[in-house]
Amino acid sequence: MTHKQLVKGNEAVVRGAILAGCRAFYGYPITPASEIAEGAARYLPQLGGTFLQAESETAAINMLYGAASAGLRSMTASSGPGMSLMQEGISYLAGAELPCVIADITRGGPGLGNLNPEQGDYFQVVKGGGHGCYRNIVLAPDSCQEMADLTALAFELADKYRNPAVILADGYIGQMMEPVAFSSEFSAVPEKNWAVKGTPQTRPNFVTSIHLEADALERHVRALESKYIAMGRDEVRYEAFHADDAEVVLVGYGIVARILKQVVTQARGLGLSVGLLRPITLFPFPSLALGALSRHASRFIAVELSTGQMVEDVRLAVEGRKPVELFSRVGGNVPTAAEVLTFVRSRVQELCHA
Amino acid sequence: MPEYRPVQERSRSFFPLFERKPDNQNATHYCPGCGHGIVHKLIARAIDDLGIQDRAILISPVGCSVFAYFYFDTGNVQVAHGRAPAVATAIKRARPDAIVISYQGDGDLAAIGTAEILHAAARDENFTTIFINNAIYGMTGGQLAPTSMVGQKSTTTPAGRSIWNEGYPLHVCEVLNTLDGPAYIERVALGDNKMILYAAKAIRAAIQAQMDRRGFSFVEVLSPCPTVWGKDPVAAQQWVRDEMTKVYPLGVIRDRDPWTHPIPVPPPPFAFPSGAPPLLAKPDEPVDYRIKVAGFGGQGVLLLGELLAEAGLQAGLSVSWLPSYGPEMRSGTSHCHVRLSSEEVDSPLVTNPNVLIALNEPSLRKFLHTVEPGGWVFFNGDAIPADCARADVRAVALPMTSLAVQTAGDAKATNMVMLGVVQQALHLLPAAAVDQAMHSLIHSERWLAIDHMALNAGSHRYQERCHV
Ligand SMILES: Cc1ncc(C[n+]2csc(CCOP(=O)(O)OP(=O)(O)O)c2C)c(N)n1
Ligand code: SF4
Numbered sequence: 001m002t003h004k005q006l007v008k009g010n011e012a013v014v015r016g017a018i019l020a021g022c023r024a025f026y027g028y029p030i031t032p033a034s035e036i037a038e039g040a041a042r043y044l045p046q047l048g049g050t051f052l053q054a055e056s057e058t059a060a061i062n063m064l065y066g067a068a069s070a071g072l073r074s075m076t077a078s079s080g081p082g083m084s085l086m087q088e089g090i091s092y093l094a095g096a097e098l099p100c101v102i103a104d105i106t107r108g109g110p111g112l113g114n115l116n117p118e119q120g121d122y123f124q125v126v127k128g129g130g131h132g133c134y135r136n137i138v139l140a141p142d143s144c145q146e147m148a149d150l151t152a153l154a155f156e157l158a159d160k161y162r163n164p165a166v167i168l169a170d171g172y173i174g175q176m177m178e179p180v181a182f183s184s185e186f187s188a189v190p191e192k193n194w195a196v197k198g199t200p201q202t203r204p205n206f207v208t209s210i211h212l213e214a215d216a217l218e219r220h221v222r223a224l225e226s227k228y229i230a231m232g233r234d235e236v237r238y239e240a241f242h243a244d245d246a247e248v249v250l251v252g253y254g255i256v257a258r259i260l261k262q263v264v265t266q267a268r269g270l271g272l273s274v275g276l277l278r279p280i281t282l283f284p285f286p287s288l289a290l291g292a293l294s295r296h297a298s299r300f301i302a303v304e305l306s307t308g309q310m311v312e313d314v315r316l317a318v319e320g321r322k323p324v325e326l327f328s329r330v331g332g333n334v335p336t337a338a339e340v341l342t343f344v345r346s347r348v349q350e351l352c353h354a
Numbered sequence: 355m356p357e358y359r360p361v362q363e364r365s366r367s368f369f370p371l372f373e374r375k376p377d378n379q380n381a382t383h384y385c386p387g388c389g390h391g392i393v394h395k396l397i398a399r400a401i402d403d404l405g406i407q408d409r410a411i412l413i414s415p416v417g418c419s420v421f422a423y424f425y426f427d428t429g430n431v432q433v434a435h436g437r438a439p440a441v442a443t444a445i446k447r448a449r450p451d452a453i454v455i456s457y458q459g460d461g462d463l464a465a466i467g468t469a470e471i472l473h474a475a476a477r478d479e480n481f482t483t484i485f486i487n488n489a490i491y492g493m494t495g496g497q498l499a500p501t502s503m504v505g506q507k508s509t510t511t512p513a514g515r516s517i518w519n520e521g522y523p524l525h526v527c528e529v530l531n532t533l534d535g536p537a538y539i540e541r542v543a544l545g546d547n548k549m550i551l552y553a554a555k556a557i558r559a560a561i562q563a564q565m566d567r568r569g570f571s572f573v574e575v576l577s578p579c580p581t582v583w584g585k586d587p588v589a590a591q592q593w594v595r596d597e598m599t600k601v602y603p604l605g606v607i608r609d610r611d612p613w614t615h616p617i618p619v620p621p622p623p624f625a626f627p628s629g630a631p632p633l634l635a636k637p638d639e640p641v642d643y644r645i646k647v648a649g650f651g652g653q654g655v656l657l658l659g660e661l662l663a664e665a666g667l668q669a670g671l672s673v674s675w676l677p678s679y680g681p682e683m684r685s686g687t688s689h690c691h692v693r694l695s696s697e698e699v700d701s702p703l704v705t706n707p708n709v710l711i712a713l714n715e716p717s718l719r720k721f722l723h724t725v726e727p728g729g730w731v732f733f734n735g736d737a738i739p740a741d742c743a744r745a746d747v748r749a750v751a752l753p754m755t756s757l758a759v760q761t762a763g764d765a766k767a768t769n770m771v772m773l774g775v776v777q778q779a780l781h782l783l784p785a786a787a788v789d790q791a792m793h794s795l796i797h798s799e800r801w802l803a804i805d806h807m808a809l810n811a812g813s814h815r816y817q818e819r820c821h822v
Contacts, residue, residue: 003629006664006673015626024448032679048621050447054440055473062437062470066444069431070411070452074444092434115679176676176702177660179667182626196429196445198452200408206374206423206430208414213376261700336705 004179009147010077012180013103013167014039016148017075019182020155021189022101023049024074026063028056028082031115032171033105036077057082061089061102068098069207071195073155077103079171080113080121084129090164091130094224095209099158101151102136103167105174108332116332117170117255122309125166126282133221135228137165137235138282140253144178150280152187157235159190161227168282170305172255172334228284237280238289242268246275248348249293251314252303253279255334260303262337263344272348282310287317298351300324303340305333365398367407368425375424383421387587389488389544389577389594390419393553397455397484398426400558404565409453411445413438417459418492418579436467439474442481450618453564454481461491464500464524471526478535478569480615482560485526485572488579489598496582500524503601527574527607537569539608543576545595549604556606567615576602633790636670641696643782644704646721648689649713649734654769657795658711659690661773665783665791666694674702687716694783709780711772713754715739722747732776734768750779750820757815758808767808774812779820 007015013036017025025040027033037053044051050067054060060076067074078086083104093100106121108114123129126138137157139150147169154165196205211217239257242264243249252260257278267274277293279286294300300318302311304326311326318324327343329335364370372379384391401410410428414420416435423430429452433441442456463471463485471483490508491497497510501523505514515523527541538560542553553575560571576598578590585593643666647659656677666673676691691704708729712718718733719742725731727746731738734754743749754771758764762771776782788809796802 002626003631004667005627005629006660006667006675019626024444026444043624043626046621046624048618050444052443052447052477055469058437059440059470059473062434062440063444065433065437066431066441067448069441070445070448072448074448088434089437096432171679172676172702175679176674177663178674178699178702179672184628196411196431198409198411198429198445198449198454203408203427203429206432208423208430208432210420210432216376255703258701259703265700334703336703337701338705 001181009144010035010174012144012147016151020152022073024067026060027076030079033077057085061086064100071192075101079107080109087130094134097162101154117172119305142257170254232284238286239278241276243275247273249297250276263340285313290317294318294321367398367401369427385581387580396554406453413456415458415462439470446481456483460487460499460501476535482571485574488577537610538563538571540606541574633668643694645692645709646707647711648717651688653713655688658769659692665787668787668790672699674699676702761811762808770805770808771812774809775816778813778816
C-alpha cells in the first residue's frame, strides 16, 4: 500500500478502478459524479486504455456492454437521472452475464431533483431497476478509503459472477476528501476465455441475452438466480459498531453511517445501549446478521436519506420479530447527529416505560 | 449420371449446420425472398474473400436479424435495440485488430438508435455498419418505420404514411453525409441480380475500408420484406427496384481520401503518485477541531479548508474535508467542513463547529449561531456586527482583504491572511505541517511567495492587535 494521500472520494474510485485493471471508461457528465470521468480521462490514455465521453448514458452503458463483451475491465459513473437511463443496458448486461462496474454517486430526485446527497436510488440499484429477474452486486462505501477498496472489490466480484456491480455512494462520499492508502501494484486481471475478442480461439464465443423458448429462458433465469443465491451465501459484508449488545440498533449506509457512528459514540457516552449495523453490501443484504441481532435487540431504526427504501430490507430481515422504524431526511438534507440522537433517546425512553 | 461441379458453395463464414437454432438447423429463419438472407450471404462471402473470419465480430441487432449469430461462424455479440453502434465502438476500441461488422434494421438504426449511429459516425469509429432499409418493422409485424415511404401502409398507418402526421422518411446516408467523420457511405439495393452484385461490392469495399483503418464505413441496403409488404418475392424485389430507389437514390455517397487511423503504440510505464509518510507523528495531547470555513466563491474557501486538512494529515492527525458543492458554488457562496482529530474521524460533517472561519459577513450571519459555546470565530471584517454578536464565543475580527492587498498585493490572498491569523491564535497545526501542505497544494512559485507573505502578515497582525 502507498502512504496515505488526501483525495476526493471520486478520485479514489478512479484510482481504485485503474489499479484493479480497469482499462475502459465510458460515461456522460453529471454532478456529483463528474470527477470520476475527469480522472479517467486524465489517467486512462496514459495507460493505453480508452476514455470516451458518450452521447448519453444509454450509449455509455451499451459501450460497457461492448467493452465487457470484448473482455476488458470497464466502468462508468453517473448519478440518479443517468442511472435511470442506464437501466435498460444494465438489464442486458445482467442477462448476457457481462461483468462491469458502475459508480452511482447519488443526488436528490425524482426528476432533476437537486445535486445534494440523497439515497433515493436504492430501489433502482439494489432491486434492479431494469426489466427481468436480475440483481446487481451493490457495494456501499462510507469513506474515501472504501471508495478505492470497494471499487477494486467490485471488479473482482463482477468478474467472479459475470454480473454488473454497482458502487452506491452519495454525493458527500464522492465529493469529500480523506486520506487514502492505495495499492502500490496493478492487480492481475483474470483470463476471460468466454469473451469475444476477434481471435481464432474466441471465434466460437457469442454474447446474447435472448432465449426465445420458454424452457431455455427458464434454465437461464434459474442459472442467474443460483448466482444471486451464491452471492447471498458468500459475499455479504457489513460492519457492526457496538451492535452486539445493543438494545437499539441503528442501520444506515454511506454518509449516514458516518453520522450514526457519532450518534452511537454519543449515546454510549450517555449510557444508552445503542449500536450500528452498517451494510457494506446492499445486495446481498446482511439479512442474517440483522436477523441474529433481532433476537436480543428491542428495536431497529433505519436511518436513510430517502422516504424509506432500505428500511424495507431491514424489515424483511427482522421478519416482524421487533419493531423497525425509519428516521429520514430527504431533498439533499442530511440529519445532524444531534437530531438522530434526540430521536433515539425518545425511543429508548419508550422502551424504559414499556 | 453427369458430374456436377458446384460453382457456388456455402460460405465458410457460415456454420455448416445452424446448431444454435433450435428447430430446422439447415435453413435460416428468414422468410422466402427476404433481403436479410441475401445480405447475410453477401457479408459471409466478403468475410471469406477478405480472409478475416477469425478476426470478424458480428453485431446482431434487435429486429428480424436478431439471430444473425445463429449463422455466422465468427465472433458474435447480440445487443439491445438500436445500440449496436455504441457496442461496436467499444468492441473495436478494445480489440483494434478485430473486424467489427454492425448489422442494423431501419427501426433499430433510424428510430430508436438515431443518436448512437450519428455519434459513432461523427466520431469516425473504425467499424462497418450494414443498414437494412426495408421501410417497415418486420419483426414486430409491420408497423411504420422511419424510412417508410409517404403513403405506405403499415399496421400503425392503416391509411398510409401521412406527411401531416408521420412526416417524411429519413434519408440516413444523406444525413450521415453531412458529417465530417465517415470514410465511406454507399446506398445499394436488392432490386435485381445486377443490383445485388453492386451490393456485394459495396459491402466488400466498406469492410476493406475498415481493414485499411480508414474509419467509419456504412452501407445502406434497400431490401425486400415480402411477408409484411404482402407481396410475393418477385413483386417485392420489383418494388425495391421501381419505388424505393426513387426515394432513396443509389450510389457511392462518400469515399473520403484515404487517411488512416493511427496504430496504437504501447505507452511508457505509468504509476500514480505514491505519496510520502506524514511529516510529523501524532501529537501527544488530544486534538479535536471541528472547523467550518465559509465565504464567497473565489475567496479560496475550499483551498483554505483543504490546506488545513492536508496540514492535519502531515501533522499525524485523522482528517476529513467536505465541501458544499453544486449550484451553491455558482450562486457565489461556498463552505466546507474540516475535521482534524487525534481519534479516527467519525462524521465528516461539522454541524456545530468549534472553529468558524468566516471570510464574509453573510457567512458569519449564516453560521455564527451554530458555533459551539466556547468556540472560536474568525471574521474577515472590522468588527462582528453588533446585532449578531455572541458573548459565549471567542471572536477575532480583522480586515483581512485589505491586509492581503496591502501586504501581498492581491485580494485573492485573503484566505492565507486568515490562515496566518488562525494559526497565530490557536496554534492549530505545527508550522512545518502547514508549510508542507502549502507546497503540495500550491503549484505556482509566484503564488507560493504571495501566500507566504499573506500568511506572515496575518500572524503578525494578530500578534499586534489581538495579543491575548
Ligand atoms: C426497447 C425496445 N422497444 C421495442 C422493441 C420491439 N421491437 C423489436 S424489433 C423492432 C423493430 C425492428 O424493426 P427493424 O429495425 O426495421 O428490423 P426488421 O425487423 O424490419 O429487420 C421493435 C420495435 C424492443 N425489442 N426493444
Ligand atoms: S418479416 Fe420481412 S424482414 Fe422479417 S424475415 Fe420476413 S421478410 Fe424478412
